[in-house]
Structures are given as C-alpha cells and as structure tokens.
Amino acid sequence: MSLEIKNLIRPHLLGLQPYSSARSEYSGDGILLDANENALGSVCGGSYNRYPDPLQKDLKAKIIHWLNPDLAIDNVFCGNGSDEIIDLLIKAFCRPGEDEIMIFPPVFGMYEKCAQINDVGIHAINLTDDFQLDIPAIKDQINERTKIIFICSPNNPSGNLIHTEEIKIILDSFNGLLVIDEAYIGFSNARSWVDRFQKYPNLVVLRTFSKAWGMAALRLGIGIGAPEVINVLNTIKMPYNINSNTIELVSKALSKPEVLKEMVDKIKAERAILEQQISWMEITKKVYPSEGNYLLVKFQNSLELYGFLKKKGLIVRDRNGQPHCNGCLRITVGSPEENKLLLEALKEYEALFINSKPA
Numbered sequence: 001m002s003l004e005i006k007n008l009i010r011p012h013l014l015g016l017q018p019y020s021s022a023r024s025e026y027s028g029d030g031i032l033l034d035a036n037e038n039a040l041g042s043v044c045g046g047s048y049n050r051y052p053d054p055l056q057k058d059l060k061a062k063i064i065h066w067l068n069p070d071l072a073i074d075n076v077f078c079g080n081g082s083d084e085i086i087d088l089l090i091k092a093f094c095r096p097g098e099d100e101i102m103i104f105p106p107v108f109g110m111y112e113k114c115a116q117i118n119d120v121g122i123h124a125i126n127l128t129d130d131f132q133l134d135i136p137a138i139k140d141q142i143n144e145r146t147k148i149i150f151i152c153s154p155n156n157p158s159g160n161l162i163h164t165e166e167i168k169i170i171l172d173s174f175n176g177l178l179v180i181d182e183a184y185i186g187f188s189n190a191r192s193w194v195d196r197f198q199k200y201p202n203l204v205v206l207r208t209f210s211k212a213w214g215m216a217a218l219r220l221g222i223g224i225g226a227p228e229v230i231n232v233l234n235t236i237k238m239p240y241n242i243n244s245n246t247i248e249l250v251s252k253a254l255s256k257p258e259v260l261k262e263m264v265d266k267i268k269a270e271r272a273i274l275e276q277q278i279s280w281m282e283i284t285k286k287v288y289p290s291e292g293n294y295l296l297v298k299f300q301n302s303l304e305l306y307g308f309l310k311k312k313g314l315i316v317r318d319r320n321g322q323p324h325c326n327g328c329l330r331i332t333v334g335s336p337e338e339n340k341l342l343l344e345a346l347k348e349y350e351a352l353f354i355n356s357k358p359a
C-alpha cells in the first residue's frame with residue numbers, strides 16, 4: 001500500500017477484514033446449502049433466489065473492456081449508484097467530527113448531504129462566476145482536515161467542464177483524495193479522467209449508468225481508483241450491494257454501444273435545439289453552454305415561469321438560491337415531443353410577458 005493512501009484511510013479500518021459472506025467464501029458450482037437461500041426458486045419468477053457475486057467480477061471485466069482496458073479489476077468499484085460511492089468514500093476517509101470535505105458550489109448536493117450524515121465538515125468555496133475553480137482560494141484554504149475534494153465535471157447544474165489544467169494544479173499539490181464526478185461525461189466529447197488515473201494515486205473518478213446509459217432505476221455507479229482506495233471501499237460496503245438484475249441488464253447494455261451512441265447523439269441534437277430556441281426568447285437572460293443532458297438558463301421572472309410550467313405539468317428544477325444561479329432554472333433535455341411541449345409553453349409565457357410590459 002502506498003504510504004499516502006494508507007495514511008488517509010481512517011485508522012480503525014486499516015486492519016479490518018470485509019464481512020465473509022457465503023458467496024465470498026465459495027463462488028463455484030455445487031449444491032449450494034451455505035447461504036440459507038430458498039432452493040425452490042423465487043415467488044416473482046426468474047432465478048432471483050441466489051445471492052449475487054459480492055464483487056461483481058464478470059460485470060467489472062465488461063466495464064473495463066468498455067471504459068479502459070488498462071484498468072484492472074482492483075481499480076474498479078461498483079456502487080448502488082454513485083451516491084453510494086460518495087457516501088462510502090466519506091465513511092472510509094473522513095473522521096466524524098474532525099475531518100472535512102471540500103466542495104465547489106453550485107454543485108450536485110449529495111457530497112454535502114453525505115458529509116452531513118457522516119458528521120463530517122463541509123468546506124465550500126464557490127466556483128468563480130464563470131463556474132470554474134477559484135484556485136487561489138482553494139490553495140489557501142486546503143488544510144490538514146481536508147481529506148476529500150469533490151469536483152463535478154461536467155458540473156451539475158452549470159453544465160460546463162472544469163478546466164483540466166486547474167484540476168492538475170490541485171492534483172499536484174493536494175495530499176488527500178481528489179474525486180472527479182463524471183456523471184455527465186457521456187454527453188460530452190471531453191477526454192475522461194479515467195485515462196489519467198495511473199498517474200495520480202489519489203484520484204478517484206466516478207461514473208454512472210444513470211445518465212447517458214439511461215439506467216437510473218437499476219442503480220449502478222462506478223468508482224475508478226488506486227487498488228488501496230478500492231480495497232477499503234470493498235471492505236466497508238454491504239456484502240451484496242449490487243443486485244442480480246442490475247448485473248445482468250448492465251452486462252447486456254455494455255454489449256450495445258451503438259444504442260448508447262444513438263441515444264446520446266439524439267439528446268445532444270435536442271440540447272442544441274433547446275439551447276438555440278431558448279436563447280432567442282425575450283424571457284431569457286442567458287443560456288449557459290452545456291456538456292450535460294440539461295441546460296442552466298437564467299430567465300426574467302424565473303419563479304413565476306417555474307410555477308407557469310408546473311401548472312402545465314412541465315417540471316424543471318429551480319436553482320435560485322445556489323451561488324451564481326439567481327434567476328436560473330435547470331432544464332433536463334427531454335424527448336423530442338417533450339421538448340416541443342416545453343418550447344410551446346415557454347413561447348406562451350413569453351407572449352404573456354411581452355404583453356404585460358408597459359408600452
């Protein structure tokens with residue numbers, strides 16, 4: 001184990017062995033009378049009576065084949081959504097009541113929520129007003145309690161990529177874990193940080209099957225990192241955190257990259273249409289360019305517009321109140337039919353808005 005990672009893990013976890021489940025003790029064929037399963041089958045049909053592989057080895061091999069063949073199985077962790085991985089990272093590396101994570105709002109809310117649940121401090125440094133890292137403030141404020149820095153790129157809700165060179169500055173100077181959450185990278189042409197993980201032992205990259213792959217209900221997130229990091233996550237996770245259905249269906253999806261590409265291309269094309277059409281409207285102050293499957297838009301009267309859309313059954317996300325997001329709604333790119341309805345409703349609101357202006 002490299003000295004730095006060993007020194008970062010919470011000390012009481014260092015010698016801990018993972019729970020020894022039946023399927024981790026024996027995973028071959030045979031008459032399985034070791035796990036108190038129901039040998040007759042499943043009431044729901046199908047063969048769900050057997051516990052799944054606790055380490056999802058076959059699935060991880062397929063993920064590696066898709067993501068980067070230079071990865072080894074012990075570089076990959078499968079979580080019940082990336083949400084679970086965020087929680088486990090904080091659990092493994094941050095001492096409650098002592099350590100803290102660093103986040104850069106406006107950003108995805110689960111880093112903060114998981115820290116709160118684990119009684120871990122939150123050091124928030126707002127992104128700059130062009131949604132990039134405030135490097136001088138970050139360098140100044142990293143301290144011995146800072147154990148994990150979370151960067152979201154493309155950033156949710158602003159949609160932009162965080163500059164590579166600035167992430168490198170942090171990676172080169174920070175002794176804790178740097179987590180880059182690439183939940184939306186599938187909608188971007190940018191190079192993934194997965195390709196650079198070997199150079200930085202303290203880098204963890206999060207990916208998810210919830211967005212571009214369209215499999216949010218199945219709950220599969222993946223964490224890529226050094227074996228020492230992955231090992232401690234495997235030690236503290238629940239024994240069977242990924243269910244058989246998910247393993248089976250994600251494995252199937254991984255053999256269909258052409259379907260992924262087709263869906264992503266469609267969503268990108270729809271994103272471009274929405275971006276263009278909304279940016280022309282009089283109610284629009286700014287559409288932020290996005291590399292995700294959503295657009296952050298600053299509107300005139302955003303709260304009134306939010307209510308107007310909601311009454312029509314069009315639900316978007318109000319991001320007022322988040323740093324640099326006053327007047328902003330985050331709009332997920334929908335299907336072509338949904339986007340058409342959204343644009344019609346926006347045009348209707350625009351007409352009301354224009355008519356209500358003093359002549």
Ligand SMILES: Cc1ncc(COP(=O)(O)O)c(C=O)c1O
Pocket residue numbers: 080081082083084108152156181183184207208209210216219220221
């Ligand atoms: C940036 C970001 N990371 C992670 C997640 C959670 O992903 P998962 O469904 O894999 O838990 C989301 C969900 O919206 C997100 O926006």
